Amino acid sequence: MPKPFTPKVLTANALLEGDVIYRTAAAGWTRDLSQAEILTDEADAELQLIEASAEVATVVGAYLADVKVADGKAQPAHFREAFRAKGPSNYAHGKQEQF
Amino acid sequence: MYHYTDFDDAFLKERNAQFRAQVERRIDGALTEDEFKPLRLMNGLYLQLHAYMLRVAIPYGTLNSRQMHKLAEIADKWDKGYGHFTTRQNIQYNWPQLRDVPDMLDALAEVDMHAIQTSGNTIRNVTADHFAGAAGDEIADPRPVAELIRQWSTDHPEFQFLPRKFKVAVTGSPNDRAVTKAHDIGLRMVKRDGEAGYEVIVGGGLGRTPMIGKVLRDFLPQAELLPYLEAIVSVYNLLGRRDNKYKARIKITVHENGIEDIRVRVEERFALIRESFGGVDQQMLARIEADFATPAFKTASEAPYHNAYQHDPLFRSWADTNVAAHRADGYGIVSISLKAHGATPGDASSAQMRLMADLAKRYGHDELRISHEQNVILPHVHRGDLPSVYAALKAAGLGTANIGLISDIIACPGMDYCALATARSIPIAQEIALRFDELKLEHDVGPLKIKISGCINACGHHHVGHIGILGLDRAGVENYQITLGGDGTEDATIGERAGPGFSAEQIVPAIERIVLAYLDLRTEPAETFLQTYRRLGLAPFKAALYPEAQANAA
Numbered sequence: 001m002p003k004p005f006t007p008k009v010l011t012a013n014a015l016l017e018g019d020v021i022y023r024t025a026a027a028g029w030t031r032d033l034s035q036a037e038i039l040t041d042e043a044d045a046e047l048q049l050i051e052a053s054a055e056v057a058t059v060v061g062a063y064l065a066d067v068k069v070a071d072g073k074a075q076p077a078h079f080r081e082a083f084r085a086k087g088p089s090n091y092a093h094g095k096q097e098q099f
Numbered sequence: 100m101y102h103y104t105d106f107d108d109a110f111l112k113e114r115n116a117q118f119r120a121q122v123e124r125r126i127d128g129a130l131t132e133d134e135f136k137p138l139r140l141m142n143g144l145y146l147q148l149h150a151y152m153l154r155v156a157i158p159y160g161t162l163n164s165r166q167m168h169k170l171a172e173i174a175d176k177w178d179k180g181y182g183h184f185t186t187r188q189n190i191q192y193n194w195p196q197l198r199d200v201p202d203m204l205d206a207l208a209e210v211d212m213h214a215i216q217t218s219g220n221t222i223r224n225v226t227a228d229h230f231a232g233a234a235g236d237e238i239a240d241p242r243p244v245a246e247l248i249r250q251w252s253t254d255h256p257e258f259q260f261l262p263r264k265f266k267v268a269v270t271g272s273p274n275d276r277a278v279t280k281a282h283d284i285g286l287r288m289v290k291r292d293g294e295a296g297y298e299v300i301v302g303g304g305l306g307r308t309p310m311i312g313k314v315l316r317d318f319l320p321q322a323e324l325l326p327y328l329e330a331i332v333s334v335y336n337l338l339g340r341r342d343n344k345y346k347a348r349i350k351i352t353v354h355e356n357g358i359e360d361i362r363v364r365v366e367e368r369f370a371l372i373r374e375s376f377g378g379v380d381q382q383m384l385a386r387i388e389a390d391f392a393t394p395a396f397k398t399a400s401e402a403p404y405h406n407a408y409q410h411d412p413l414f415r416s417w418a419d420t421n422v423a424a425h426r427a428d429g430y431g432i433v434s435i436s437l438k439a440h441g442a443t444p445g446d447a448s449s450a451q452m453r454l455m456a457d458l459a460k461r462y463g464h465d466e467l468r469i470s471h472e473q474n475v476i477l478p479h480v481h482r483g484d485l486p487s488v489y490a491a492l493k494a495a496g497l498g499t500a501n502i503g504l505i506s507d508i509i510a511c512p513g514m515d516y517c518a519l520a521t522a523r524s525i526p527i528a529q530e531i532a533l534r535f536d537e538l539k540l541e542h543d544v545g546p547l548k549i550k551i552s553g554c555i556n557a558c559g560h561h562h563v564g565h566i567g568i569l570g571l572d573r574a575g576v577e578n579y580q581i582t583l584g585g586d587g588t589e590d591a592t593i594g595e596r597a598g599p600g601f602s603a604e605q606i607v608p609a610i611e612r613i614v615l616a617y618l619d620l621r622t623e624p625a626e627t628f629l630q631t632y633r634r635l636g637l638a639p640f641k642a643a644l645y646p647e648a649q650a651n652a653a
Contacts, residue, residue: 016126016197018150057128060146078575080514083523084148088515090443090525093179093194094149 012062119201143214159227160188167456222252229470233478262339263347280591302353305557394464445473506532513553520553522570563587616643
């Protein structure tokens, strides 16, 4: 039996700044994971990934990342995604400055 | 040191202009990421976890004050005011924006620097002993030949698409400070019957399959070096595996075919191409050597040194730990620690870079070096000037007296920055340094090298750490494996795995147990950790590491 589809967000890096970005429900991009659209349907997620990957002049390396859902908002499921969402732990140089 | 010729300037200008146009085409969408990626990697530009990263080569780790000032300026103008010095004598900028990178490369070109071949399956930045030209134990300065290799390998048309990356290190001293046995090619200057030559070592490397290099030629006459290197890389280029990335390095080629087979192939190729060099390489080397003339060492009073040594215990501790013997009378080699307790190993702020540049200019014959251990060296400082140098360093947070001690830790960027990492390295290094500073034990413990890598690729050289730490992802949790007894010197040894790994919370207490066990086990304070380990083996350290297993067995 195939594994059940777990909630995901669509994420990438911004072409110009390299920043970690997430797809929003309005088909735009946000730097804040809590603003990301949570994808619960596998076919929809795959379609969004294909569409986002076509935005070659905006994004780099789009992929689907597992998330946990709390109060309707996405939270990182793996520690790698937690660092991507927050920035490095040695300086407040990444997104800690913003979020 | 070497200064670019008109040819070098023109070449770099053209390369930078090409890359500027490539960046423009990427930004306007004419190039896809798949098309652009190999182009940016050829120019040292990576995309990491949070941002782009520009890796700039510091050939054989040598800089002058003007270059260091430029690195500081770039950090302020296009990054976040600091840079990270790496185990391959490079500097990495962690936060550049794509649009700015062509300007950064132009700024580097102003001071004879670039980021070419700091990535990709090419011959990478050639590294050398960071005490080159200054060490008391040196046969000859390895930097002229390292520069010759840099010129030969840069944009070498045959070697732009090797099976995998290719790293070369050179040392001119019998005491190997350049980890030559863990490189694809390691060169050690040797003398035989008064004639200068090289011991050529191939097939060393760390990563997922660590191997100590094997001697391909025990004595290669100096004049034959370049054609011989070309023969080695040429044989590897054809024979190296391209079907499996993890079996593509020359260490696997040597392992699978045997050193005898490689030797026969290299000698055949060497016989074929040797004459084609026609001595032009030796003419170039002679010109380069003139650029590395010995500085005009001064004769001055050492009284300020003796006075400070007698009366200032902090200076005495620093001088004993961070100053090494120099070949010239009255001089010392100063290692500036970028490992203040709790700081990120290898990071320097732009203000610190400027200070180090100014000190080099004023007291150090305008020379700086970057070590593979992620520190900065002032290779030529008169002992009489050491108190002034120390005072200035101390005021800038650069006066930590810990070179070669437990807090002088190598750590790769790990998962705080690196897209390949499986766990963090930096916080572990920070916590270990803070813990041993708190215990006030590190000078008592003495020479002990801890090296931390955040993934199996081993940029943090954990295999050759006396204590090595490897960060892994075990079922979604950071987990740290310990290896013991590694050594990166002329007696190079791969460390032995101690047993099951530890969580991020358990790893620092685990290291503490090993070190306390060593203090109990050593015969006398002069017996180093590595000597004790070699005398007793893994068992007593394993017992200290896993007291529960010990209790269960009893």
